[in-house]
Structures are given as structure tokens and as C-alpha cells.
Amino acid sequence: MMLTTCFVMAIVLLLFGILRQLILVSTNILYLSKDDALVNTRDDSSWMPF
Secondary structure, rough: HHHHHHHHHHHHHHHHHHHHHHHHHHHHHHHHHHHHHHHHHHHHHHHOOO
């Protein structure tokens, strides 16, 4: 009984870790695309005299 509980806990923790990594990666990609958009707008306005 104890062994199966440990096994299930290990699997749950592993799945949780993978999910957390996926969420981190997806948020990083979102932030990167936002940064790219900001940089592009800055580049467009940088050559203007005002």
C-alpha cells in the first residue's frame, strides 16, 4: 500500500513539474513577443525628430 502511494505521489509531482515548466515557457514566449512589439514601435519612432 505504501509503495503505491509513493509511486502515485511521484507521478503527480512529475506531472506538476512538467506542467509548471510548460506554463513558464509559454509565458516567456508571450513576454518575448510583447517585448519585440515594444522594440519595433521604439525603432519606428526613434528616427523621428520629435
